[in-house]
Amino acid sequence: MLSYFIKRLGLAAAIVSVAMFLLFCMIYLIPGDPASVALGPRATEEMRAALREKMGLNQPVLVQFWNFYIGAWTGDLGDEVLSGRPVTTVVLEQLPYTLALIVGGITWSVALGIPLGCWAAVSRGSWADRVVGILSVAVIAVPSFVIAIYALLIFAVELRWLPAIGAGEPGNLGDQLTHLILPSLAVGLGWVGYIARMVRASMLEVLEASHIRTARAFGLPDRTITYRYALSIAILPTVTLLGVGIGQMLSSAVFAEIVFARPGVGKLVYDAILTRNFPIVTGTVLITTVLFVLLNLLADLIIGALDPRVRSSF
Amino acid sequence: MAELWRPIRKILREPLGALGLFLVLFVIFGAVFADLLTSWDPTKINPRDRFQGPSTQHLMGTDQLGRDLFARVLHGGRIALFVALVSTAVSLVIGIVLGLIAGYGPRWLDNLMILLFDAMKSFPTVMLALALVTLMGPSLTAVMVVVVLVTVPGYARIIRTQTIALKTSEYVTAAQSMGASSARILRVHILPNVIGPLVILASMDIPVVIGIEAGMSFLGLGVRPPTPSWGSILNDGFTNIRDTAWIAIAGGVPIIITTLGFTFLGETLRDVFDPRLKGR
Numbered sequence: 001m002l003s004y005f006i007k008r009l010g011l012a013a014a015i016v017s018v019a020m021f022l023l024f025c026m027i028y029l030i031p032g033d034p035a036s037v038a039l040g041p042r043a044t045e046e047m048r049a050a051l052r053e054k055m056g057l058n059q060p061v062l063v064q065f066w067n068f069y070i071g072a073w074t075g076d077l078g079d080e081v082l083s084g085r086p087v088t089t090v091v092l093e094q095l096p097y098t099l100a101l102i103v104g105g106i107t108w109s110v111a112l113g114i115p116l117g118c119w120a121a122v123s124r125g126s127w128a129d130r131v132v133g134i135l136s137v138a139v140i141a142v143p144s145f146v147i148a149i150y151a152l153l154i155f156a157v158e159l160r161w162l163p164a165i166g167a168g169e170p171g172n173l174g175d176q177l178t179h180l181i182l183p184s185l186a187v188g189l190g191w192v193g194y195i196a197r198m199v200r201a202s203m204l205e206v207l208e209a210s211h212i213r214t215a216r217a218f219g220l221p222d223r224t225i226t227y228r229y230a231l232s233i234a235i236l237p238t239v240t241l242l243g244v245g246i247g248q249m250l251s252s253a254v255f256a257e258i259v260f261a262r263p264g265v266g267k268l269v270y271d272a273i274l275t276r277n278f279p280i281v282t283g284t285v286l287i288t289t290v291l292f293v294l295l296n297l298l299a300d301l302i303i304g305a306l307d308p309r310v311r312s313s314f
Numbered sequence: 315m316a317e318l319w320r321p322i323r324k325i326l327r328e329p330l331g332a333l334g335l336f337l338v339l340f341v342i343f344g345a346v347f348a349d350l351l352t353s354w355d356p357t358k359i360n361p362r363d364r365f366q367g368p369s370t371q372h373l374m375g376t377d378q379l380g381r382d383l384f385a386r387v388l389h390g391g392r393i394a395l396f397v398a399l400v401s402t403a404v405s406l407v408i409g410i411v412l413g414l415i416a417g418y419g420p421r422w423l424d425n426l427m428i429l430l431f432d433a434m435k436s437f438p439t440v441m442l443a444l445a446l447v448t449l450m451g452p453s454l455t456a457v458m459v460v461v462v463l464v465t466v467p468g469y470a471r472i473i474r475t476q477t478i479a480l481k482t483s484e485y486v487t488a489a490q491s492m493g494a495s496s497a498r499i500l501r502v503h504i505l506p507n508v509i510g511p512l513v514i515l516a517s518m519d520i521p522v523v524i525g526i527e528a529g530m531s532f533l534g535l536g537v538r539p540p541t542p543s544w545g546s547i548l549n550d551g552f553t554n555i556r557d558t559a560w561i562a563i564a565g566g567v568p569i570i571i572t573t574l575g576f577t578f579l580g581e582t583l584r585d586v587f588d589p590r591l592k593g594r
Contacts, residue, residue, distance in 0.1 A: 018433035027449065134330065141577035143525035145532055146566045149552055153562055157555055251440035255529065259552065269444050270533065281448050285441045293436050 087283035104184025109191035117199025136193035144252035148186035243299025331582030337575025345391035354382035413473025431467035518580035
């Protein structure tokens with residue numbers, strides 16, 4: 001277990017390093033330098049030169065990359081252009097809002113997806129199975145921002161059941177949760193489809209297994225067999241799926257934050273683009289990437305702990 | 315002709331495939347014959363007629379500047395399909411080349427490229443798009459660069475896995491022993507055998523690509539106004555959502571129809587031609 005853990009951790013560190021390198025290349029190779037981007041078209045040449053000096057853009061490429069790389073590992077992502085506050089602090093302030101949204105999205109997708117997948121697997125071939133199948137494909141296909149806008153239109157603007165704007169009053173948990181319902185639905189709805197399909201497929205496989213047949217032969221009730229014995233195994237692939245899914249949910253969260261005017265990293269980057277606050281943009285990209293790699297790592301480790309076959313094949 | 319007809323008949327036998335094909339053809343028809351289907355100019359501003367609901371004159375109503383929404387939706391379809399076709403084609407070519415190199419080349423190059431693909435896949439799509447657009451400025455080119463960066467790793471990995479499986483097969487060894495060059499082996503013996511599953515996967519990615527274009531245009535990072543895109547129409551609808559729902563409906567429904575159509579068609583294509591890909 002320990003050697004699997006170390007190997008997997010090393011791979012994650014390598015992926016993050018390469019991602020940093022790619023991000024740096026992108027910044028360096030694309031025409032237009034961050035200093036001009038930050039100052040806008042009306043800046044004088046002296047202003048640009050001064051900011052370039054301050055941001056360290058006059059140093060040789062390799063030195064720049066080294067500073068960027070070492071800074072990133074030690075949590076120093078530079079300072080914001082306007083207020084001069086450290087980028088890491090600014091991003092980490094907004095991150096909890098986005099994480100709440102993603103946790104909300106996972107809650108929706110697990111709470112709806114697992115029962116639907118089980119139901120479809122147990123009633124295989126029936127109309128219920130077909131309807132769940134088509135609905136799963138449909139919610140996967142439709143982009144999350146379309147779902148966000150229509151959720152806003154129907155439940156907040158037309159029916160007025162739920163609030164449309166903001167994250168709720170700080171300290172008032174009930175209010176914050178009501179504000180979370182619609183945005184997290186928009187983030188999680190597509191994943192209801194993925195999870196339902198995944199659970200259905202692995203349930204069908206597990207229901208054929210010999211220990212389930214034995215349980216049947218012992219005369220255990222169907223309900224116990226399905227939910228206690230089969231589901232506990234069939235649920236494993238879902239953990240990996242969620243690890244991957246969190247990256248996509250991060251993307252959906254950006255839209256949900258903008259549509260519902262919630263604070264969060266998505267809103268932060270979007271506003272940073274409008275004010276050309278470039279360090280915030282790169283900083284957020286890096287932090288969210290690291291987050292994604294870490295959560296994937298976590299998913300793999302959970303699977304590795306639960307399923308010895310995965311450990312040995314690595 | 316019969317060769318072409320048989321797969322289509324197979325698709326039509328599945329109800330979902332038939333529906334998908336119908337929706338896709340419906341959208342393509344609207345985009346291709348946009349100029350014949352409406353006489354309105356999609357960018358013509360007419361403030362006196364703003365915020366109108368659907369009528370015989372304006373089939374889908376008008377937006378906040380009095381522009382005809384039906385014309386904007388049809389012309390927006392052109393943008394969506396153009397981006398989907400061009401960027402998917404570019405991704406396929408790059409993905410095939412990289413995948414063949416990784417699969418057929420030396421082991422260290424393979425490992426390096428896999429690491430690169432994994433790193434590229436670990437950027438959240440929208441974050442990557444936002445960072446690129448800050449540097450490049452909003453444009454259709456930026457949208458296509460994002461699509462290529464997001465889809466290439468997946469294609470390259472598929473080609474790589476298949477190439478590795480074929481690399482040691484007997485007919486490839488035979489070709490090698492007869493002195494065929496690596497380039498010839500890849501082109502003549504490996505490529506034709508690995509390309510099938512990739513085309514099906516790419517067809518299933520088209521809704522994702524359309525979603526990326528619409529999403530970026532929604533955020534104002536894609537097409538520049540006044541050019542219509544479904545995403546930018548949806549943004550107009552979002553901005554004016556308290557005045558009228560018709561703009562949001564005009565922008566969102568085409569996205570739903572198109573993504574559903576391509577997904578149903580892609581799923582049927584996969585089930586009919588390559589059931590092995592199920593679950594990928």
